[in-house]
Amino acid sequence: MNSKSIAKARRALPLVLGGVKTVAATSHRVGRIRGRSQASQSRPPRVAVFLAGSGAGVAAEYLFDPSHGKRRRHVLRDGIQARLRGSARALGRKARYARGKAVGVAADATPPGRDSSELNDPALAAKVESELFRPKGSPKGTVDVNVEDRVVYLRGEVSSREQREELIERAQAVDGVARAESLLHLPGEPAPAHP
Numbered sequence: 001m002n003s004k005s006i007a008k009a010r011r012a013l014p015l016v017l018g019g020v021k022t023v024a025a026t027s028h029r030v031g032r033i034r035g036r037s038q039a040s041q042s043r044p045p046r047v048a049v050f051l052a053g054s055g056a057g058v059a060a061e062y063l064f065d066p067s068h069g070k071r072r073r074h075v076l077r078d079g080i081q082a083r084l085r086g087s088a089r090a091l092g093r094k095a096r097y098a099r100g101k102a103v104g105v106a107a108d109a110t111p112p113g114r115d116s117s118e119l120n121d122p123a124l125a126a127k128v129e130s131e132l133f134r135p136k137g138s139p140k141g142t143v144d145v146n147v148e149d150r151v152v153y154l155r156g157e158v159s160s161r162e163q164r165e166e167l168i169e170r171a172q173a174v175d176g177v178a179r180a181e182s183l184l185h186l187p188g189e190p191a192p193a194h195p
Contacts, residue, residue, distance in 0.1 A: 119176055121147040128152055128174050132167055143167065143184065150178040155191070158184050 125147040133140040143156035152171045158164045164184045171180035
């Protein structure tokens with residue numbers, strides 16, 4: 001501080017102190033009017049006000065120091081920006097974790113295996129065989145299942161016309177089958193020729 005600013009501060013000091021005395025006297029009168037307990041509850045303690053003002057003054061002196069203030073302000077700004085970036089990265093990690101958990105729950109909820117549209121012909125033939133020959137009494141040893149371009153061909157011997165119709169209907173109902181062709185025959189009949 002130069003000598004001119006010191007002189008100004010000395011001249012202003014009595015005015016400031018007089019203002020503080022006036023405020024204190026008014027506050028005292030208000031306290032008497034309202035009652036001491038109510039007045040003491042409405043204003044903050046003097047120590048807290050003193051500490052807050054001192055802290056603000058120290059922070060202002062630290063940040064606006066003519067020789068190092070600019071550097072300190074920049075360091076403070078960079079620190080705040082670094083914390084914000086770190087918080088953004090942490091939020092991104094948490095979001096990716098939550099997204100991974102959601103994908104895992106969805107994967108657990110879907111049944112295992114492939115979609116029927118993804119099955120090749122041998123895999124589709126195995127699926128049709130498992131559906132046709134699951135019930136007890138199925139003609140497992142006398143009927144063959146072949147698949148070509150999602151068309152199921154049933155070959156072999158069955159015991160009745162009803163069994164033949166049932167096998168064709170059940171083969172047609174399997175997911176992924178385009179259509180089912182019967183090359184089945186009854187006992188004693190010749191086998192039909194492949195079209």
